[in-house]
Amino acid sequence: MVEELGLAKExxxxxxxxxARREHSQKELLxxxxxxGFDKDEALQVIDELxxxxxxxxxxxxxxxxxxxxxxxxxxIRVSYxxxxxxIEVLDLDGxxxxxxxxxxxxxxxxxxxxxxxxxxxxRNERAKRSRFLLQRGFPGAMISALFDQLDIRFL
Numbered sequence: 001m002v003e004e005l006g007l008a009k010e011x012x013x014x015x016x017x018x019x020a021r022r023e024h025s026q027k028e029l030l031x032x033x034x035x036x037g038f039d040k041d042e043a044l045q046v047i048d049e050l051x052x053x054x055x056x057x058x059x060x061x062x063x064x065x066x067x068x069x070x071x072x073x074x075x076x077i078r079v080s081y082x083x084x085x086x087x088i089e090v091l092d093l094d095g096x097x098x099x100x101x102x103x104x105x106x107x108x109x110x111x112x113x114x115x116x117x118x119x120x121x122x123x124r125n126e127r128a129k130r131s132r133f134l135l136q137r138g139f140p141g142a143m144i145s146a147l148f149d150q151l152d153i154r155f156l
Contacts, residue, residue, distance in 0.1 A: 011038050011046040016055065023061040026051065027087025062088040063096060070100045073111040078138020108139050108147050123156045 011033060018024055018032060026047050033043040050056045062083055069079045076093055083091060094104075101107035116130060127148070134144045 007038075007042060008046055011043055012050065014038075015046060015050055019050075019055055023064045024056065025058050025061045025086045025088055026056065028061075029056065058088055059091075061086075062091045066091060066093055066096050067100055070097050070107065073107065073114070073137060075108065075111075075134075075138030075140070075143075076104055077140060081138070104139075104143065105147070105150075108134065108143055109150075111137060111139075112147060112151075118151060120152065121154050121156060127153070127155055 014033060014036060015029055018029060024032075029047050030040065030043055033047075034040055047056060051058075065083060065086070065088075066079055069082065070093075074082075076097070079093055080091075083089075097104055097107055101110060112130070112134065115133065119126075122130075131141070131144050134147075135141065
């Protein structure tokens with residue numbers, strides 16, 4: 001019993017050190033604890049206790065992570081995917097991107113303008129190259145096409 005309390009305390013200390021640096025999802029914390037050799041069931045119990053006390057919060061983590069990635073210029077597909085990889089299934093990104101960048105189209109235009117000149121005419125190969133870049137950033141193809149239409153870009 002005393003040994004279990006000591007182990008739980010040790011797990012809690014590791015979690016609090018990690019959470020002091022930045023927000024973590026429950027899935028991230030569990031993975032890091034398992035890598036450190038802690039038992040999965042005991043780690044889950046401690047993580048649940050910390051979540052109940054407000055030290056760990058998946059929603060707070062998701063909002064923080066989404067803001068960070070949106071500020072770095074990543075689109076809705078990529079941000080949603082990365083959140084799912086970290087154990088977060090549902091988050092309304094539209095409100096966050098509206099607050100951070102004025103909407104997904106505004107963010108897409110910012111990302112595009114930062115990397116490329118606003119050429120009025122370009123070759124199809126160049127369009128494909130620019131589209132691939134924006135797709136890799138996590139913007140949907142329809143949104144990219146709408147951006148090219150909005151910027152009135154013509155092709156040779």
